[in-house]
Amino acid sequence: MTTGTRPEGRSSLSLAEVGPDRAAEVARVVHRAFGARPRLDPPSTAMDETVTSVAEALRADGGLLVLRQDQPVGALLFDSTVPGRLGLRRVSVDPAHQDHGVASAMVGVAEDVAAARGLDGVWLDARDELAETVTFWLRRGYVVVDRVGPSIRLAKTLELARALPTADDTREFGRRLAAQLVPGDLVVLTGSLGAGKTTLTQGIGAGLGVRGDVTSPTFVISRVHPSLTTGPELVHVDAYRLAGTAELDDLDLDASVADAVTVVEWGEGLAERLGQSWLDVRLDLLEHGGKAALAAAGPDRDVRRPPDLDPGEVRVITVRPRGPRWATSRLRSTLLA
Ligand SMILES: Nc1ncnc2c1ncn2[C@@H]1O[C@H](COP(=O)(O)OP(=O)(O)OP(=O)(O)O)[C@@H](O)[C@H]1O
Ligand SMILES: [Mg+2]
Structure with missing residues (x-):
């Protein structure tokens, strides 16, 4: 017990990807966390984990261990059985160390690991009897995508960011994005x-x-571009002059x-309320918020800026998939490829 110490923030936590050599510590946190949970029917198999079984899992896919002052307080195992996505198993926080942001910090690092591995997103199974646990994941943008035995499967597609050096690159990105879009899809664009x-x-x-040039509509707020083939039409809305939701309804x-x-x-x-799912797309000038956007979405390997290019032209696009439509999509890998 850490009585008498000051409450500590996330800064005192250290998180690391670990292998089988840390299996004993990971197994201990898993047992402490799952041992403190309410009894479930059927019971979780987490209590059956041994140092050997945890070591096997860590050898195969790795995992995370969170330390506070050298003491293990959080852990999880990675699972790579679903292609293109990182699974999280045995997400565990020592009950004596809850409310310290341990779980949030672990999720952040797990998502970074998934991004660094070039994956589309993350999934995990949770028992829906544990309402607080489910709420924790929903708040972080995870969506229920399936039922697996006594659990629900939650998934999320990670945001992506890339630099667009010229207007042509931005149009080309739009073309690639269009290849992923189907009738019913909603794209919400933000940027100065x-x-x-x-x-x-x-x-x-x-x-x-689609037919017709897409332009900035000066007098019309919404323009419909019918498909020249059998695909969906494009409805292009400029809400700049809209006073609010009532006018959008009109x-x-x-x-x-x-x-x-x-x-x-x-x-x-x-516009988000037009659908359950949408793509939240942001455009920033590299010099005004773009660098931060790239850094937030992972390694900035996509900054290509030949010396003859006007740095004022470079935009950074950030795409954040929202809602069930995108939760298991390959959007991130196709757009970053
Ligand atoms: N990398 C880039 N990506 C996009 N546009 C660029 C880029 N570099 C330069 N430009 C130029 O910036 C301008 C962008 O204008 P555009 O009308 O697309 O912006 P917008 O966000 O729709 O503006 P508004 O808020 O007025 O609707 C165009 O003239 C385009 O040629
Ligand atoms: Mg415009």
Whole structure:
């Protein structure tokens, strides 16, 4: 027991990816965490884990161990049985060390590991009787995607960021994004004036193969571009001049959203309610927030900036998938490939 010590923040935690040599510490945290849980029917198999079984798991896929002042307080095992996604098993926080952000810190590092491994996202199984546990994951953008025995499967596709050196690169990104879009998909674009939202939408329109030039609508707030083939139409909305949700309702997008690909510039805080799922897409100038966006989404291996390029042109795009539509998608790997 750590009585009499000051409450500590996350800064005092150290998190590391560990192998089988740390199996005893990981097994101890797992037993402490699962031993303190309410009895479930059927019971969790976590209490059957031994140092040997944990060592095997760590040898195969690795895991995380969290230390506070050299004392193990959190642990989890990685699972790579689902291609393209990192599984988390035995997510454990020592009950004496809850409310210290141990679990949050572990999830953050696990997501970084998944990103560094080039994976699309993360999944885990949780018992739905444990409402607090489920809420913890839902708050972090995880979505229920399946039921597996006595558990529910939660999954999330990680955000991605990449640098777009020129307007043509932004259009090309839009084309690649369009290849992933199906009727009913909603893209909410955020970024300052001239950030490249319409330029990206031009690429989406080209990728979908729709009629008409995608332009900044001066007088019209919403424009429909029918498909030239059999694909979905593009509904392009510029919400800049919209005063609020009531005016968005007047556009009657509900009527078209199920069959179209809907792209809303300046739609943040407005358009999300058009669907359960959407892509939250941000464009930043590299010099104004773009570097931070890249760093937040992982290694900035995508910054290509030839010396002859105007640094003021470089944009950083960040795509955050929201809702069940994207929770098990290959969006991240296809857009970063
Ligand atoms: N890397 C880049 N990506 C996108 N646009 C770029 C880039 N570099 C330069 N540009 C230029 O920046 C301008 C972006 O204008 P665009 O209309 O796409 O922005 P917007 O975000 O839609 O602006 P608004 O807020 O007015 O709707 C275009 O003139 C484009 O050619
Ligand atoms: Mg625009």
